[in-house]
Amino acid sequence: MKSSLVDGLIKYLLLPMLGAGCVLLxxxxxxxxxxxxxxxxxxTWEVSKPYILSPWEKRGELDQGILHFTWYSLxxxxxxxxxxxxxxxxxxxxxxxxxxxxxxxxxxxxxxxxVSPLAWLPLGLVLFHKPEPAGIxxxxxxxxxxxxxxxxxxVRSIPQDYINVARVLKxxxxxTLVKVTIPAALPYMFTGFRLSLGIAWLVIVAAEMxxxxxxxxxxxxxxxxxxxxxxxxxxxLTIGIVGFMLDRxxxxxxxxxxxx
Amino acid sequence: xxxxxLSGVCKGYGREPRTxxxxxxDLAIERGELVSIVGYSGAGKTTLVSLLAGLTLPDKGRVLVxxxxxxxxxxxxxxxxxxxxxxxxxxxxENVQLAVDQVFPKLLPADRRARAMKFVEMVNLxxxxxxxxxxxxxxxxxxxxxARALAMEPEVLLLDEPFGALDALTRAVxxxxxxxxSQESGKTMLLIxxxxxxxxxxxxxxxxxxxxxxxxLGPATIVDIERPRDRKALNHDPRFRAIRLGVLxxxxxxxxxxxxxxxxGAAQAASVDPAPSAPSEPAQIVEVSL
Numbered sequence: 001m002k003s004s005l006v007d008g009l010i011k012y013l014l015l016p017m018l019g020a021g022c023v024l025l026x027x028x029x030x031x032x033x034x035x036x037x038x039x040x041x042x043x044t045w046e047v048s049k050p051y052i053l054s055p056w057e058k059r060g061e062l063d064q065g066i067l068h069f070t071w072y073s074l075x076x077x078x079x080x081x082x083x084x085x086x087x088x089x090x091x092x093x094x095x096x097x098x099x100x101x102x103x104x105x106x107x108x109x110x111x112x113x114x115v116s117p118l119a120w121l122p123l124g125l126v127l128f129h130k131p132e133p134a135g136i137x138x139x140x141x142x143x144x145x146x147x148x149x150x151x152x153x154x155v156r157s158i159p160q161d162y163i164n165v166a167r168v169l170k171x172x173x174x175x176t177l178v179k180v181t182i183p184a185a186l187p188y189m190f191t192g193f194r195l196s197l198g199i200a201w202l203v204i205v206a207a208e209m210x211x212x213x214x215x216x217x218x219x220x221x222x223x224x225x226x227x228x229x230x231x232x233x234x235x236x237l238t239i240g241i242v243g244f245m246l247d248r249x250x251x252x253x254x255x256x257x258x259x260x
Numbered sequence: 261x262x263x264x265x266l267s268g269v270c271k272g273y274g275r276e277p278r279t280x281x282x283x284x285x286d287l288a289i290e291r292g293e294l295v296s297i298v299g300y301s302g303a304g305k306t307t308l309v310s311l312l313a314g315l316t317l318p319d320k321g322r323v324l325v326x327x328x329x330x331x332x333x334x335x336x337x338x339x340x341x342x343x344x345x346x347x348x349x350x351x352x353x354e355n356v357q358l359a360v361d362q363v364f365p366k367l368l369p370a371d372r373r374a375r376a377m378k379f380v381e382m383v384n385l386x387x388x389x390x391x392x393x394x395x396x397x398x399x400x401x402x403x404x405x406x407a408r409a410l411a412m413e414p415e416v417l418l419l420d421e422p423f424g425a426l427d428a429l430t431r432a433v434x435x436x437x438x439x440x441x442s443q444e445s446g447k448t449m450l451l452i453x454x455x456x457x458x459x460x461x462x463x464x465x466x467x468x469x470x471x472x473x474x475x476x477l478g479p480a481t482i483v484d485i486e487r488p489r490d491r492k493a494l495n496h497d498p499r500f501r502a503i504r505l506g507v508l509x510x511x512x513x514x515x516x517x518x519x520x521x522x523x524x525g526a527a528q529a530a531s532v533d534p535a536p537s538a539p540s541e542p543a544q545i546v547e548v549s550l
Contacts, residue, residue, distance in 0.1 A: 161341060161343060161345035162345065162347060164315055164333075164339070164341065164345060165341075165345050165347065167315060167332075167333045168313060168315070168333045168334075168335065168337075168338070168339050169335055169358065169359055169362045169363075169412070170333065170334060170335055170362065171362060175362075179347075179358065180347065183347070183349040184347075184349075186349075
């Protein structure tokens with residue numbers, strides 16, 4: 001019992017801290033030798049302190065605490081992500097259920113899938129004339145593909161046994177969908193949802209950088225233009241930590257839906 | 261005319277040239293009869309059940325139930341699948357109720373629930389009605405599957421190696437229960453099994469399914485042993501031993517024949533035909549002589 005506690009401490013606390021320490025050391029050395037324009041960890045902390053210690057402060061539209069910015073970004077991601085799920089799930093179900101649908105639409109999906117957010121955003125601006133919906137459009141266009149692909153895979157991997165049950169019971173197509181197809185594909189679907197959320201968060205920075213909307217990404221770009229490089233690092237760390245937490249959260253949800 | 265009739269049924273799988281599984285299968289089952297079909301694994305027993313259930317259609321020949329050709333699956337032909345096929349996200353009661361809801365949509369929700377519960381209790385799972393399939397043992401899962409099939413009030417119950425995956429003791433208990441249910445309900449049943457003893461214990465008639473490929477049914481033997489049959493007493497019954505010997509001999513002989521055919525074929529045309537690998541396992545069948 002005691003040794004397992006020690007093992008856990010080493011595994012989940014000591015070793016990760018050691019890793020972070022190594023990066024910190026490398027950073028310090030680099031900033032004082034080869035990359036002198038890179039702010040040192042200490043300087044980064046000092047300059048970022050007001051943004052971290054009063055994270056909800058709102059001093060102006062583009063001068064706010066880091067959590068406030070994060071909040072704006074999260075709201076934007078939530079909208080785009082919700083759209084991605086709402087559109088991607090039905091497409092995935094259709095792909096999984098119909099060979100004809102797959103033959104028809106899979107090629108075009110494969111073509112659209114690798115398009116970068118930087119390419120979707122201008123199109124969004126052309127379509128909606130405003131940065132906010134353009135950003136949401138971009139997030140949705142980029143993040144829905146894992147949901148589409150995994151939902152389709154989930155439907156295709158439903159054991160023949162379950163399908164036979166539905167056939168013997170003569171379930172209607174709608175009942176088969178609700179009672180058999182969706183529950184059986186749910187674990188795959190959640191994997192798709194988790195991957196989609198990761199991409200949605202990845203895209204937010206690009207969307208905000210180009211549109212200048214208030215958020216972590218927008219702040220990052222603005223501080224680059226204002227030559228406050230410490231804040232770039234602050235933003236990078238914030239984006240990373242939030243992304244990591246979102247992923248953990250989703251994998252907790254995902255695990256709940258893993259049926260035997 | 262018999263209640264269930266198969267005449268000249270052929271069925272193969274895959275692309276042309278299809279791998280033949282069943283060839284010229286003729287079978288007639290009267291209403292209320294319990295017939296068992298015993299055969300090698302891989303000989304096409306599951307295919308036979310799928311044909312009767314309407315999950316697949318024959319390449320040639322006719323499958324008639326109640327005088328009408330089988331064109332697709334129907335709740336009138338309840339199936340107990342080999343691997344239980346329970347929906348893991350539904351509880352025991354919900355799995356059974358899914359069938360009840362489907363077959364009796366006109367009943368009130370409370371009545372449907374009561375009906376589902378009745379069948380759950382019939383297989384002695386009243387205590388476990390709220391559990392999920394993964395919390396149950398193999399034997400319990402198969403009971404749920406039986407309850408689900410019975411709850412549809414089918415005219416025919418098709419059992420595809422229902423106890424194949426169970427340990428010997430659980431198997432014996434469930435065989436006893438099936439015997440009871442069959443006597444109480446008087447339903448027409450077709451039991452597919454690889455266990456000759458099980459087939460004789462439970463059925464009115466036992467028919468061997470020869471080895472594959474191109475498997476077909478052997479001669480039927482009437483099991484004229486009075487019910488209820490006791491497993492232990494049966495072992496000393498000369499009628500039981502005679503039937504078992506007959507069925508085993510037929511199966512072993514057919515297995516030997518197919519092997520000889522295959523070897524001759526392989527020698528003649530080395531690897532022209534994508535040889536259907538139906539593993540004949542005579543050992544599995546001999547081992548039942550406990």
